[in-house]
Amino acid sequence: MxxxxxxxxxxxxxxxxxxxxIFVAGVVVGLETDPGIVSRAGALLDAIDHLVxxxxxxxxxxxxxxAGPRGYFADPWNLFDASILAVAxxxxxxxxxxVLRLARxxxxxxxxxxxxxxxxxxxxxxxSIPSMGYVGLLLGILFYVYAVSAVFLFGENDPVHFGxxxxxxxxxxxxxTGDGWTDLMYTQMYSCAGFGYGDHPExxxxxxxxxxxxxxxxxSFVLIGAMVILNLFIGVIMNGMDEAKQENEDREAELRGDxxxxxxxxxxxxxxxxxxxxxxxARLHHVLSNTPRR
Numbered sequence: 001m002x003x004x005x006x007x008x009x010x011x012x013x014x015x016x017x018x019x020x021x022i023f024v025a026g027v028v029v030g031l032e033t034d035p036g037i038v039s040r041a042g043a044l045l046d047a048i049d050h051l052v053x054x055x056x057x058x059x060x061x062x063x064x065x066x067a068g069p070r071g072y073f074a075d076p077w078n079l080f081d082a083s084i085l086a087v088a089x090x091x092x093x094x095x096x097x098x099v100l101r102l103a104r105x106x107x108x109x110x111x112x113x114x115x116x117x118x119x120x121x122x123x124x125x126x127x128s129i130p131s132m133g134y135v136g137l138l139l140g141i142l143f144y145v146y147a148v149s150a151v152f153l154f155g156e157n158d159p160v161h162f163g164x165x166x167x168x169x170x171x172x173x174x175x176x177t178g179d180g181w182t183d184l185m186y187t188q189m190y191s192c193a194g195f196g197y198g199d200h201p202e203x204x205x206x207x208x209x210x211x212x213x214x215x216x217x218x219x220s221f222v223l224i225g226a227m228v229i230l231n232l233f234i235g236v237i238m239n240g241m242d243e244a245k246q247e248n249e250d251r252e253a254e255l256r257g258d259x260x261x262x263x264x265x266x267x268x269x270x271x272x273x274x275x276x277x278x279x280x281x282a283r284l285h286h287v288l289s290n291t292p293r294r
Contacts, residue, residue, distance in 0.1 A: 005065035014062070021055040022110050024048060056085055081110060120245055128240035135232045142229065146221050147172055153217065154188045157208040158196070161187070176225040181218060188214030 008014055028045050031037050038045065060082060064072045072078050147168040154162040161171040161184055175181035187196035189211045192204035 002065045005062050008062050009066045018059050021052045025052045053088055060085055124241035127243055128236045131236040139229045143169055143172055156206045157192050158187050160203055185214055185218040
């Protein structure tokens with residue numbers, strides 16, 4: 001580990017230059033989607049891309065020299081940066097230009113690391129994945145129960161949306177996202193002949209109106225699916241964000257050298273203070289007992 005390299009890596013301007021290079025890399029990839037711009041300024045875009053690649057290479061070398069191989073590759077973000085850099089130097093031929101362009105686009109994701117607030121958000125999402133899995137499982141059970149029920153209840157009346165289980169799941173996803181779910185409800189309430197199949201009346205083979213069952217089914221699914229379970233996802237993410245923010249603050253405190261005390265150290269400090277206070281109380285009792293009363 002080289003102190004000079006560490007000083008360069010920790011300098012604010014070094015991070016700003018890298019962040020600017022990430023922005024430029026994203027803009028260049030976006031401009032390359034326009035064939036007209038590529039035909040007029042393709043050489044300039046290639047030159048800018050090589051300059052950005054050089055900046056990323058210098059960044060990797062500086063950080064590698066500052067932290068050493070073990071310290072550098074112990075950071076998952078450094079592994080991500082190194083993998084993108086390695087793909088950029090691979091000798092792709094014309095058949096794999098799309099892969100190279102995709103790798104260049106992935107450089108823009110490095111902006112997540114460059115901005116601490118985005119890093120906290122990504123960390124929160126990653127921490128929320130285990131809990132989100134259980135919430136997703138609960139949502140999947142809800143979808144399955146309601147989809148099977150919808151096929152039995154509305155499959156005859158509305159075969160377009162509830163004719164089989166996969167189509168019913170897709171229709172319920174439309175309901176839970178609020179994409180015209182009232183149209184599906186009215187089709188079941190007033191039958192396909194009365195609502196929903198006006199442009200394709202030939203598909204309405206067996207119209208069956210279910211005014212009460214249709215209203216209860218869709219309103220209950222919206223209440224449970226959209227307003228309860230989806231809010232559980234938000235709660236899980238917010239909890240993960242709090243944990244990620246606390247970890248980030250602890251990491252910054254450790255880097256500054258003001259790491260919070262361990263519970264055992266804090267307990268020992270309190271015990272010392274308590275013993276000193278007890279000794280002081282005993283001394284005061286001794287003084288009061290030897291003082292003549294008036």
